[in-house]
Amino acid sequence: MKKILFIEDDVSVLQPFYEDLQETYNFYVNWIKKAEEVMGALEGDIYNAIIMDIMMPVPESWTKDEKRRADYGMTTGILLFQKIREKYPEIPILIYSAKEGIHMDELSNYIRKPEQTQTIVDKLKKLMNDEK
Amino acid sequence: MKATILIVEDKIDEYNVIRNILDLEQQYKVRYSNKGEDAIIAVEKFPIDLILLDIGLPDIDGYEVCKRINSNHEKNNIPVIFLTGKTNVRDKAKGFDVGGIDYLTKPYHSLELLARVKTHIELNDLRKNLQKEVEKQTKEAVNAKIEAENANKLKDEFIVQIVHEMLSPLTEILHKVNRFENLLLRTNSNKTELENYYNSVKNTIFLFKHLLLGLESIAFNKNKDPFYIFEMENIHNMIFDCKILLEPKAHYDKQILIETYLKGLPPLRVDHCKITQVFINLIRNAINYSYEGTKIEIYYKETEEYFKNSKYHIWHEIKFENTGTGIPERDKDDIFKLYRRGSNASKLIPSGAGIGLYLVKKIMNAHNGMCIIRKLDKPTIISILFPKK
Numbered sequence: 001m002k003k004i005l006f007i008e009d010d011v012s013v014l015q016p017f018y019e020d021l022q023e024t025y026n027f028y029v030n031w032i033k034k035a036e037e038v039m040g041a042l043e044g045d046i047y048n049a050i051i052m053d054i055m056m057p058v059p060e061s062w063t064k065d066e067k068r069r070a071d072y073g074m075t076t077g078i079l080l081f082q083k084i085r086e087k088y089p090e091i092p093i094l095i096y097s098a099k100e101g102i103h104m105d106e107l108s109n110y111i112r113k114p115e116q117t118q119t120i121v122d123k124l125k126k127l128m129n130d131e132k
Numbered sequence: 133m134k135a136t137i138l139i140v141e142d143k144i145d146e147y148n149v150i151r152n153i154l155d156l157e158q159q160y161k162v163r164y165s166n167k168g169e170d171a172i173i174a175v176e177k178f179p180i181d182l183i184l185l186d187i188g189l190p191d192i193d194g195y196e197v198c199k200r201i202n203s204n205h206e207k208n209n210i211p212v213i214f215l216t217g218k219t220n221v222r223d224k225a226k227g228f229d230v231g232g233i234d235y236l237t238k239p240y241h242s243l244e245l246l247a248r249v250k251t252h253i254e255l256n257d258l259r260k261n262l263q264k265e266v267e268k269q270t271k272e273a274v275n276a277k278i279e280a281e282n283a284n285k286l287k288d289e290f291i292v293q294i295v296h297e298m299l300s301p302l303t304e305i306l307h308k309v310n311r312f313e314n315l316l317l318r319t320n321s322n323k324t325e326l327e328n329y330y331n332s333v334k335n336t337i338f339l340f341k342h343l344l345l346g347l348e349s350i351a352f353n354k355n356k357d358p359f360y361i362f363e364m365e366n367i368h369n370m371i372f373d374c375k376i377l378l379e380p381k382a383h384y385d386k387q388i389l390i391e392t393y394l395k396g397l398p399p400l401r402v403d404h405c406k407i408t409q410v411f412i413n414l415i416r417n418a419i420n421y422s423y424e425g426t427k428i429e430i431y432y433k434e435t436e437e438y439f440k441n442s443k444y445h446i447w448h449e450i451k452f453e454n455t456g457t458g459i460p461e462r463d464k465d466d467i468f469k470l471y472r473r474g475s476n477a478s479k480l481i482p483s484g485a486g487i488g489l490y491l492v493k494k495i496m497n498a499h500n501g502m503c504i505i506r507k508l509d510k511p512t513i514i515s516i517l518f519p520k521k
Contacts, residue, residue, distance in 0.1 A: 009385075010300065010385065011384040011385045012380050012381040012383075012384040012385050013300055013303050013304040013307070014303075014307065015384060016304075016307040016308045016310070016311035016329070017307040017311070019311060020307070020310060020311050020314055024311075024314040055296070098295075098296045098299040098300060098303065099296065112299075113299050113300075113302075113303040114299065114302045114303035114305075114306040114307070115306070116306065116310060117306075117307060117310040117311070117314075118310070
């Protein structure tokens, strides 16, 4: 079973998506709702891929400069992406956000909200080289 | 205020003649220098409105004095009238060349001197006023431009925010529909679970509708007033319906409880759709700005209070109380303005487009009511007041 780290603060909006990922598409999903818990989760387990949001509250523990660079929450995910990449260069990351898309790197993809759950899963599988 | 005239003349008799002529008018203050250098210093030290300048002076000549004064006072030209016995056209021309405004040859009649002095002081006053007016208008135009640019920037940010805010309910609806499909495809699908999903989809659609209506009201602001339909409504039920719409969000996102204490709240004549927007905005704000695991309390009371801009003083007051980041003191006056988000908005919630409280105030005004901040912090209390008639 593929393990997915799902980083998203908007619980009520994404709850059904989360349920489908687990029950319909048979992923094991660890849902992290706070940006500050992401690095700990990655240290504690091995994940096949990450699905993450961009606009999230900035962790209190981040430096003043980091908070500014994260535009006080508007682009928290971009900074978080870079932090993850530094430590885990190989992990596929799918960004699922309502914000205007940007290309991050070859091992990532960007989907703008909303998109069909099936389409997101297809792209995720493609990123993980698991298209069967 | 009396105009000050500087007389530059080395011969004391000549000075006395001019002085006596000027005193006839009794409206000039007179200063005196008998040397060119002294005249230049006097202009630096004192406000001078006009200079009567002799050409033949013991140190530097009048032309040089005039040239130097003009170069030092480019912006605030002091009119210089040359007074001299030189009648040569070239001498006169030189006087104008170095910046003199007029030239009087001796002997002159006292009335002529007074007339010229008066004219040049008046002309110079006009010039100064005109210059001030031009500067003022230029400054106003620059300020208007900055204001327009700021408004434009706010509007651009607003559009980005509102698009984001609209995509959120759409995302929720799409994933719920997807989930619904997947549940239907199962052999052992659970009817209650299915019902929950389509009910919540309907709720989300209603919230989306009110988001769009709120946007529309902003456009109305510029053209005409929105259309209100007043009917007796059960406010208790309206608040309850809004609570149902927003409770899942409060519960799932932040484990927030919403409690109501509305005993005694009577039916009121309101526009159902508009007041629904008021309740949705106030409850949603309370959720967005609350700490996790806290409570939002909505309660009713009858209040007696006088306001400057209202003829009513008995009110039906509905209070919305929440515990969270609070309203910063610096936001107190701006928070009801269009596109103005709380300055702490993006730190806790990266959302909100800054139209909520603006709309609430506008709708309450149309009901002869009020929206006021009762308490900024710990807990934050925002009240809406309907007049008791």
